[in-house]
Amino acid sequence: MSTQPSSGVVLRRSTRALTVATHSTEVQPPIVPPPPPTPKVVSVKRKRTVVEATEIVEATSQVSDAEQSPKKKRTKKAKAVVDTEEFQESPSKPKRKRQPKPEPMYVIPDVEKKKTTFKGRLGYACLNTVLRNKKPASETVFCSRTCRLDSIKKNGLDFVKDLARKNVEDLLTVIQWNEDNNIRFFRVSSEIFPYASHDKHGYSLNYCSELLAKAGALARKYGHRLTTHPGQFTQLGSPKPAVVEASRRELAYHTEMFELMGMGSDSVMIIHGGGVYDDKEGTLKRLKGSIKNLSPNVRARLVLENDEMCYNAEDLLPICEELDVPLVFDYHHDQLFPSSIPPKTIIERANAIWKRRGIKPKQHLSEPRPGAVSLMERRAHADRCENLPPDLPDDMGKEIGAKDKEQAVLYLHRMYDLQPVVHASLRPANPNPSMRTNGRKASPKKPSAKAIKKQAEKRGLDDSDASDLTDCPSEDEELPVEEEEDAGEEA
DNA sequence: CAGCCGTTAAGCACTGTAGG
């Protein structure tokens, strides 16, 4: 709303309220009838949530005989439990089958041909849009199924473990798709085993060892490189010991995954420097200390990456060189938060570390969205990349960070004649890419749970009401939510 | 059933505002 100050560090993007039609790659003009101006009644929703929640508990507590006593409103969650129990195939009651929609016709425009000396691999991160968007929904393939902590509390640990198993099953499909489409470099979603590193609900991956070994064997058979990028809450430099400990667990779980898959040293885990905590030097010292304290097998796979806000390549290179931790150079981040050292020098120094360690180097490439001006806007990834940087070493793995995921890779494959492409796998680019990212949208009206809790504490509500919302058992959960709502309404 | 939309989960950066 207000004009951006000249420094322009962060832009509050009220313009985001503009809704954007979901990325439509189909040729048919999207039929988007204007939504009726229905007033949103948030508070009602919340109250209902509480009621439903109790129903779910009842429903799932008798999963075995769920079929004989269907609740008037069978929740999706309850259904999900049944589904996971019948992974293979279920001769369940005859469902009315919806006529499958015909495959949409895609018109794939020609690409501008460009030249490069690059002979390395291009890869993408986490999600394959073709497989993810398969219809019907039961056909979709993806590796980042997750759930809420509440679902684990209600349904037990096996619930989340089953989700993860399905993720790994789908990883096999993704690897095969990648092979069929000449993409041999893939970042596995850090959410493939949801909550595996959680302090209370964490679990070992051993239960899934056979399937992981199978996925690893497939990747190795085709010579695919798999890497991972643990979440931004992996903060090895945090002043809070609990956060560092959680970060260690996160890295340990990713290491365990690659070990069970039998992946070699090229399967690295990439993290950023993290927050600054008002003390960059001190934080870098803590980061260094934390890395030194990692167990050897975890440290063997750890890699740092320059980010666009806190630690650029120049900040990280000294640590990387001292501790022999490879550096993933991200071109996009370097543009937003440049080092005083030119990229060429950074890449040379980074590559020297990769070489010393005997690991194939890796870089990240992405581009800001067209028309992006402010820093926050330029942070968001464009749908695709239009250019490869010059002078790339041939053994370099290049992960393309783009909204169109594998399509961005195929686009570059075509532009630069890097690999043959399967035409049926191609999807057209969105002709009208917006500036809007997919980030979380917050409701301006409703205070956050944290804010509500603090308000409640301030107003001197009794302990049970102000107790930790994230951790209280189901019985207690109902009261605070009701209180929450009142607090929210009044505030 | 499909699709839309807000919420949630992790941790931190940053801005604007209120109050001392």
Place this chain on the structure above:
DNA sequence: CCTACAGTGCTTAACGGCTG
């Protein structure tokens, strides 16, 4: 002027309410 705090941003996909 400084501090504290609320709100929003970064990412991502499932969940759940709701509508058509």
